[in-house]
Amino acid sequence: MRRLAAILLPLLLAACASAPRTSPELEALRAELEQLERDPQLGGLAPVAMVEADRAIDAAAASLAAGDGELEQKLYLAGSRLKIARAQAQRRVVENRIRALTLVQERAVPVLQEVEGIAIPPPELRPEPVPPAAEAPPELPPELPRKSALPAPPAE
């Protein structure tokens, strides 16, 4: 009997020691972080915050393994870090959109000003077209009005 106990006890202890410790909350946080990292729109937009969230989840896992009574606290902090990472990534998406829209607007405004600022003369008042020179490209005299690229207005 003693021999059996002597054999079984170490085996039992070893089994307990190597049993994987986990918690549903911890696994949920890990899954959420992985999903955020793989998100085609948000993934990679807040790398620092995501690393911090990853570290906070690791700290929670360490608390779980050590059984130091800090698991609940570490889970709370990891959850907060994850929310911060998501909010920062969402902000970057919005900022990128603003940048793209502003760029389009900045490029469009000079074109619009040019189009609106040129008075298109009627056909009879338009200057004779200058024939292209065969040799050197002609330089437009400064007196000539600027030619518009717009099509001629319809004759009334």
Next chain:
Amino acid sequence: MNARPFRPPALACLGMLLLAACSSQPLRPDEAMEAAEVAVGKAGTGVAAPDAQGPLSSARGKLDQARAALQALDYPRARRLAEQARADAELSIALADLAKAQARLQQVLPAAAETR
């Protein structure tokens, strides 16, 4: 001559016990408290976005509780509350920044639609 058995003086024993007790005494969470104070102060100066209000009021409440725990010399509780207050405050800042960016986008969108 009978050799007296070695008996450590009572004072030395007491001192060692005292040292052992001191070594397990939790430290004052000054660093955590300071970080929480800074984060809550920073979160409080941001634009009052509705989404950011919940975490901000939670952070303020926890910081108050942490100060009370510190005064009561309950250092572990003070540290936990200060850490949570800091996390809540930083979440509030992130949500306020997101709200600000979304508001800016709403301003840019009509102008961008006109240029199209």
